[in-house]
Amino acid sequence: MSNRILEVRGLSRIYGNGCPLCVESTGPENDTNICPHCSSVVAVHGVSFDLFRGEILGIIGESGSGKSSTVKMLYFDDAPTEGEAIFFDGGERHELFQQNAAQQRSLRNKRFGMVYQNPHLGLNFQVSAGGNIAERLLMSDVAHYGEIRRRAQELLLRTEVLPERMDQNPKTFSGGMQQRVQIAKALVTRPPLLFLDEVTTGLDLSVQAAILDLILEIQQELNTAMIVVTHDLGVIRLLAGRTLVMKYGRVIEAGLTDQILEDPQHAYTQRLVASNL
């Protein structure tokens, strides 16, 4: 049996009406992702990759390169214009974009996890930290109060959130702690696939290091496959085994992270690496 968990082929997303010239008039060689003919934005075009069980795949690129859009489509926050993605879950094969809204929501709630850059997108600030985790468990049909408390406590402890703060509202938490609650919430159902969208952006270095260590530990412990979106080469170096470099909605370079950082082939990647190291 293949160890593959996700197969993405030709994923594209155009914002606007689009025209037959959109694709050929945009991209890194044209130095834009805005079509000069119809003003549509080609956010993502022709992105293809495979992800394997327990693997961390990094997606790196500048702002507006399409990395977050790619992940949002895979997490059903947005619909692609074109392309397909197949999620292999045990013996089951799910064609992500062929499923109806209810099936997509079920996968999103039970089999996928997402940690957003902005905790306001991932957390419900009307309820306690424990309530946030409970919500995800309740979505997965766990309806035993004691069990929910136990699992929430276990996860918050694991993500270094003090148990006595479990019943407090996360809006009283620091940014780093909110991110850790988001991670706990995303992991409580033990999803085989986790998306991390700029999870360390805006946090100070010591908190960043703690969160990255936590992600690595969890990945090793639970064998969770992850897609990590960032514009920070340090994060990619620490976490990702393989990396995609994106610019103007296209993947311009893909390969082992070490290879990309030590011997970048594309001129943009070379500039990116040179400017960071």
Next chain:
Amino acid sequence: MNIHYELPLEEAGYSFGFLDEYAKKEVRRTILKAICIPGYQTPYASREMPMGRGFGTGGLQLTLALIGPDDTLKVIDQGSDDSVNAVNLRQFVQLTCPGVEVTEKLEEATLIQSRHRIPEVALTEVQVLVLQVPYPDPLVVVESSEARRKTMHAEADYSRLLVKLYEDIVHFDEITISHRYPTRINRHYVIDPSPIPRWDVPKLDQSPALILLGAGREKKIYAVPPYTVAEPLVFDDVPFRVEDFRDEHGQRRACARCGAIDSFLDEYSDDNNAKIYQCSDSAYCDGQLVQNLLQEAKA
């Protein structure tokens, strides 16, 4: 609407009751749909009634669409037959539906319109209970978008409602909802069972009578058909609890009027500002009094 419709010349040809035939037809069709999909909030074109919305127009439209000359009607408001709301609604039906009998005795009634209570005595298969509903959607407390609420209902996704119960237990050690307790009907849709107390929620389960709920302002009708499963929303390990009316010594309080210890009690203050408790269901209380008198006479 049929533009060629002409009013009948003879009085006997007019529609029975207050509502016109089109309105009755629409409400009846909505009732049928609501019965077919237990717990589903079926939209309908709620009519303007000669009273303000919020005074039971939803319930009244159901009653007026169902009532016929051979029906006997009982109207209750918070358990009482004598409150202003109940008396006015009853008089309105008497005025507009010639020949309809009204009663305060539950066993005589074929149609019961109620606000905030289900009668203490179990209903029968020949009876229909109409409940007046102010807020039909239990999800409104956790989701403001009606479109999203509809999706949540369709997928039976009540996780956010359960989170509210979770938060209650975390902060207060118990579920604090006293009335309008979310109840799952036929293992799918969760309804707001109107502002009935928790005491009345178990009466919805496997009820022999048809229970119809009408929200006039919100333009929704939903139903708990006879012998349908109705389960309050709870956690597996936190059982549903009704009001127990125990005093500080753990003794079950009795009705100050009839002495009943098995009914839902209302709390009053007497002239000395002391708390007294009395049956909320006035007809039940009267019945108990009569029984007490009969027993005394026998003795």
